[in-house]
Amino acid sequence: AQKVTQAQTEISVVEKEDVTLDCVYETRDTTYYLFWYKQPPSGELVFLIRRNSFDEQNEISGRYSWNFQKSTSSFNFTITASQVVDSAVYFCALSEVYTGNQFYFGTGTSLTVIP
Amino acid sequence: GAGVSQSPSNKVTEKGKDVELRCDPISGHTALYWYRQSLGQGLEFLIYFQGNSAPDKSGLPSDRFSAERTGGSVSTLTIQRTQQEDSAVYLCASSLIGQPQHFGDGTRLSIL
Numbered sequence: 001a002q003k004v005t006q007a008q009t010e011i012s013v014v015e016k017e018d019v020t021l022d023c024v025y026e027t028r029d030t031t032y033y034l035f036w037y038k039q040p041p042s043g044e045l046v047f048l049i050r051r052n053s054f055d056e057q058n059e060i061s062g063r064y065s066w067n068f069q070k071s072t073s074s075f076n077f078t079i080t081a082s083q084v085v086d087s088a089v090y091f092c093a094l095s096e097v098y099t100g101n102q103f104y105f106g107t108g109t110s111l112t113v114i115p
Numbered sequence: 116g117a118g119v120s121q122s123p124s125n126k127v128t129e130k131g132k133d134v135e136l137r138c139d140p141i142s143g144h145t146a147l148y149w150y151r152q153s154l155g156q157g158l159e160f161l162i163y164f165q166g167n168s169a170p171d172k173s174g175l176p177s178d179r180f181s182a183e184r185t186g187g188s189v190s191t192l193t194i195q196r197t198q199q200e201d202s203a204v205y206l207c208a209s210s211l212i213g214q215p216q217h218f219g220d221g222t223r224l225s226i227l
Binding site: 033035043044045047050052089091093095097102103104105106107108 | 148150157158160163170171204206208210212213214215216217218220221
């Protein structure tokens with residue numbers, strides 16, 4: 001079974017629209033970490049955020065915000081007022097402490113922001 | 116530099132040849148990961164090291180693939196008798212426990 005599911009394969013939005021990227025995870029561990037990475041067309045993987053399983057506070061960083069809900073096993077990522085530079089593939093990932101730091105990546109969501 | 120270093124950055128080889136890809140993780144990072152990414156695809160997990168041992172080799176596609184890590188540092192991924200379907204970008208990442216993975220720039224492997 002998929003540990004991390006990103007159901008949206010591709011999303012296109014017009015510049016300045018808000019967009020939410022969904023991430024649903026599955027784990028039996030009580031202690032785990034969730035991550036989002038960005039992979040722009042240039043190819044490098046860029047770390048965006050890490051949350052631990054005990055901290056459900058939403059986080060905002062500029063135009064980016066993350067909504068962590070343990071009740072629904074979701075860790076969604078919202079970009080407000082999207083820009084062309086946001087065009088990239090975004091990966092959600094899970095790291096379970098009991099497996100000794102194994103990472104599980106989702107299949108990614110390709111976001112295209114149209115000017 | 117202080118980041119994850121992979122070499123070579125590009126490798127072109129003929130079908131049937133063996134190739135060796137190298138990864139230098141960030142100093143002190145105990146965990147090291149290998150992934151494969153084909154064009155336009157997601158990250159395919161290959162193998163993961165904790166120290167010098169590999170708790171999870173489940174992602175290796177076939178017995179032509181092997182990897183080792185020595186001294187808790189450098190890792191090499193070896194592909195024997197390469198096939199055209201092995202063409203991809205091979206990414207290495209390292210991390211501390213529970214911390215974000217830091218990725219190298221990858222090795223772009225092309226099998227002719």
